[in-house]
Amino acid sequence: MSYTLADVEPGSIVEIIGYEGESQYEFKFISLGILPGDLVTVQSKSFFGGPISIKHGEWNFFALRYNYAKKILVKKAGA
Amino acid sequence: MENILLVGFPNSGKSTIYNLLTGQLRKVSNYSGVTVDSAQAALISNTINAKKLHVVDLPGVYNLIPTSIDEGVTTTSLLKDTSKYHTIAMVIDLDRFEASLSLLLAVKELTHKKMVAIINKNDHDLFTPDHVKKLEAKIGIPVISISALHDNEKDLDKFLRVHSDVPHMVDTTIVKPKMKLHTESRQYIPDLLLDEHFHEAPSDEVIQHMKNHQAEARGIIHDIYSHSTAKTKMTEKIDSIVLHKVWGTIIFLAIFYFIFHSIYTWAGPIMDWSEGLVASLGEFISQYMSDGFLKSLVIDGVIAGVGGVIVFLPQIMILFFLLSILEQSGYISRAAVLTDKVMSTFGLNGKAFLPYMSGFACSIPAIMAARSIPNHRERAATIMTIPMITCSARLPVYVLLIGTFIPSRTYLGFLNSQALAFFFLYFLGSFTALLVAKLFRLTIYKGESSNFIIDLPHYEKPSLLFAGKQSLKRGQVFLKKAGTIILGLSIIIWFLSTFPNPKPELIANQAPEQISAIRLENSYLGQTGKFIEPVLRPMGMNWKMGVGVLVAFGARELFVSTLGTVYALGDVDEESASLHERLMAEIDPATGQPAFNIAVAWSILIFFVFSLQCISTLAILRREMGSWKYPLFMFAYMGALGYGGATLAYQLLK
Numbered sequence: 001m002s003y004t005l006a007d008v009e010p011g012s013i014v015e016i017i018g019y020e021g022e023s024q025y026e027f028k029f030i031s032l033g034i035l036p037g038d039l040v041t042v043q044s045k046s047f048f049g050g051p052i053s054i055k056h057g058e059w060n061f062f063a064l065r066y067n068y069a070k071k072i073l074v075k076k077a078g079a
Numbered sequence: 080m081e082n083i084l085l086v087g088f089p090n091s092g093k094s095t096i097y098n099l100l101t102g103q104l105r106k107v108s109n110y111s112g113v114t115v116d117s118a119q120a121a122l123i124s125n126t127i128n129a130k131k132l133h134v135v136d137l138p139g140v141y142n143l144i145p146t147s148i149d150e151g152v153t154t155t156s157l158l159k160d161t162s163k164y165h166t167i168a169m170v171i172d173l174d175r176f177e178a179s180l181s182l183l184l185a186v187k188e189l190t191h192k193k194m195v196a197i198i199n200k201n202d203h204d205l206f207t208p209d210h211v212k213k214l215e216a217k218i219g220i221p222v223i224s225i226s227a228l229h230d231n232e233k234d235l236d237k238f239l240r241v242h243s244d245v246p247h248m249v250d251t252t253i254v255k256p257k258m259k260l261h262t263e264s265r266q267y268i269p270d271l272l273l274d275e276h277f278h279e280a281p282s283d284e285v286i287q288h289m290k291n292h293q294a295e296a297r298g299i300i301h302d303i304y305s306h307s308t309a310k311t312k313m314t315e316k317i318d319s320i321v322l323h324k325v326w327g328t329i330i331f332l333a334i335f336y337f338i339f340h341s342i343y344t345w346a347g348p349i350m351d352w353s354e355g356l357v358a359s360l361g362e363f364i365s366q367y368m369s370d371g372f373l374k375s376l377v378i379d380g381v382i383a384g385v386g387g388v389i390v391f392l393p394q395i396m397i398l399f400f401l402l403s404i405l406e407q408s409g410y411i412s413r414a415a416v417l418t419d420k421v422m423s424t425f426g427l428n429g430k431a432f433l434p435y436m437s438g439f440a441c442s443i444p445a446i447m448a449a450r451s452i453p454n455h456r457e458r459a460a461t462i463m464t465i466p467m468i469t470c471s472a473r474l475p476v477y478v479l480l481i482g483t484f485i486p487s488r489t490y491l492g493f494l495n496s497q498a499l500a501f502f503f504l505y506f507l508g509s510f511t512a513l514l515v516a517k518l519f520r521l522t523i524y525k526g527e528s529s530n531f532i533i534d535l536p537h538y539e540k541p542s543l544l545f546a547g548k549q550s551l552k553r554g555q556v557f558l559k560k561a562g563t564i565i566l567g568l569s570i571i572i573w574f575l576s577t578f579p580n581p582k583p584e585l586i587a588n589q590a591p592e593q594i595s596a597i598r599l600e601n602s603y604l605g606q607t608g609k610f611i612e613p614v615l616r617p618m619g620m621n622w623k624m625g626v627g628v629l630v631a632f633g634a635r636e637l638f639v640s641t642l643g644t645v646y647a648l649g650d651v652d653e654e655s656a657s658l659h660e661r662l663m664a665e666i667d668p669a670t671g672q673p674a675f676n677i678a679v680a681w682s683i684l685i686f687f688v689f690s691l692q693c694i695s696t697l698a699i700l701r702r703e704m705g706s707w708k709y710p711l712f713m714f715a716y717m718g719a720l721g722y723g724g725a726t727l728a729y730q731l732l733k
């Protein structure tokens with residue numbers, strides 16, 4: 001099992017290492033300026049697998065569906 | 080005349096800038112993807128300048144490769160018929176500096192056109208003239224930094240004029256590459272031609288190309304500017320509560336309840352006052368007119384019909400005022416996050432939230448807003464259910480019936496029974512819309528529900544002035560409708576309910592009160608009503624309510640104006656001045672009981688929740704979906720729901 005953004009506990013900071021699956025996911029992230037190597041903080045998660053809200057870098061905020069977060073491979077920042 | 084295209088990220092402030100420069104009032108909201116079509120207008124300053132400049136507002140895009148119809152509009156405007164415009168003004172969002180700068184780089188790479196850059200949202204002058212100079216040097220394009228929200232248009236206007244006068248040297252020896260896109264994107268740009276406007280390329284290549292731009296943008300910014308964190312901190316703090324698992328939902332419900340509550344409690348006194356005004360206007364005029372048809376036309380047709388609708392102006396304005404505040408604050412995108420789980424359960428895209436939300440104002444812009452949903456089936460399921468969301472045209476009907484028939488009580492010290500009834504109707508419409516959408520997604524519009532990522536813009540302090548302007552604008556639209564369509568139809572309805580004259584033997588030897596009732600029943604409208612009465616009976620409606628419902632298929636407000644006219648004409652005791660007093664006073668001759676009761680009121684309300692009584696919606700649907708089968712189907716299924724629902728409500732409550 002790979003470690004994805006969906007597995008991250010709220011409050012932790014992780015580094016993006018890549019995207020799984022179809023290119024459309026990668027496409028969307030890149031056009032929002034979220035690149036591999038960037039740091040992301042998980043802000044909050046909702047009940048029952050609702051969207052996850054994240055902070056990208058220092059000042060960008062996004063929310064994404066759980067299924068989407070599962071496509072984003074991450075590792076612990078600095079690890 | 081020279082055209083300037085405004086191109087930039089969603090939510091970067093293009094429409095705000097457009098409004099600032101042209102004095103228009105295009106919809107602006109702190110949410111990504113608000114604008115879905117293009118609009119063009121002349122600069123205000125054209126009146127004092129020889130050179131005539133126009134600006135074109137376009138839907139926001141994250142990059143040039145479209146993933147939905149609205150984004151396709153922007154790509155097409157940029158690449159097709161480049162002779163139609165003169166300058167591209169790139170709007171850069173300082174809050175999304177890197178990514179929006181990368182869009183600029185992508186555009187610059189493709190075009191020979193003159194370009195300028197507008198750095199927007201520079202509210203606290205953190206982006207200094209020195210930064211501007213450095214950025215100009217890096218990208219080789221003139222730059223201005225502004226705050227479209229706080230500055231006036233002078234500097235920006237001057238900047239655009241100065242640069243439109245500078246001759247633009249095109250070095251034609253430099254061949255610009257064609258845009259590269261992958262096959263899936265082609266469906267959104269039907270007007271562009273392969274090899275003339277773009278080339279196809281594998282998606283890896285397209286993505287790599289975008290990555291390069293992002294990296295380049297990052298490098299440029301790194302050298303010149305670093306961001307402040309005050310705004311970020313505040314957004315983080317607010318979000319930790321507003322998006323909280325538990326508190327988030329409570330706050331969400333509280334906000335929406337508050338809106339309905341305010342429509343009731345704030346508008347109440349104003350409405351009483353305006354109803355009184357309409358009534359005394361009627362009395363005042365009637366002193367100066369002699370009895371006869373003309374007087375009846377003015378008093379019973381125009382004043383009772385149009386006046387009955389106009390008294391709802393305060394509610395409409397309050398609704399739009401509050402919605403505008405909510406939109407400006409940035410809360411709407413949080414609400415989209417909170418409701419996303421529900422949306423996805425019903426098989427809808429997260430992007431369907433905004434169209435549904437706009438549906439509370441009016442279905443027409445809401446149906447257009449659905450253009451931002453990429454997948455055709457998801458878009459169809461959204462569009463086909465939007466008209467069930469309670470739009471502002473239903474407001475007069477709801478307020479009239481709830482205000483008249485639901486006694487005002489207070490529960491738990493703050494919940495008001497009328498506001499709750501109101502809330503329930505809104506909820507019923509929205510919930511059924513979702514249910515039907517799910518049904519569609521399981522049957523005719525089957526498919527995977529696509530994924531969802533949403534921008535959460537920084538919170539902004541809403542401007543009351545702007546909200547006030549928006550609400551005034553909607554008020555004007557409402558009055559205009561009342562003064563044209565509703566006025567015209569009220570006059571027609573008066574004719575139809577006054578003529579033909581009844582046979583003399585019918586009214587011979589009758590008391591004067593009886594005569595007006597007999598006249599009404601024998602009028603064209605009365606005969607129609609009597610004719611359809613058997614169909615209405617299961618819903619508990621009498622023929623007067625029936626003709627109201629029938630006429631309301633033209634526009635929902637007409638229900639109120641028709642009842643206004645019909646009840647004014649048939650008014651027996653002459654005591655009751657306002658429509659709601661007349662409704663309460665009506666006695667059903669068959670039973671001797673009041674014609675209206677709680678069961679009838681709910682039946683009518685439920686009918687209005689579900690059925691599609693709006694010709695403009697049908698027309699726009701035809702346009703958006705390209706075939707009459709959509710409006711026909713929608714009309715049929717919503718009508719069936721309305722009839723079934725109303726019958727059920729009446730039979731259960733009577």
Ligand SMILES: Nc1nc2c(ncn2[C@@H]2O[C@H](COP(=O)(O)OP(=O)(O)OP(=O)(O)O)[C@@H](O)[C@H]2O)c(=O)[nH]1
Pocket residue numbers: 087088089090091092093094095096106107108109110111112113114115137138139140199200201202225226227228229406407408539
């Ligand atoms: N703080 C701040 N907010 C601004 C400024 N200019 C615009 N806004 C706000 O930014 C939000 C988005 O503005 P719009 O004009 O709707 O953005 P747009 O670029 O037209 O967005 P789309 O139509 O979605 O592409 C609104 O809430 C505006 O009030 C500014 O200079 N400063």
Ligand SMILES: [Mg+2]
Pocket residue numbers: 093094095106107113114137138139
């Ligand atoms: Mg816009």
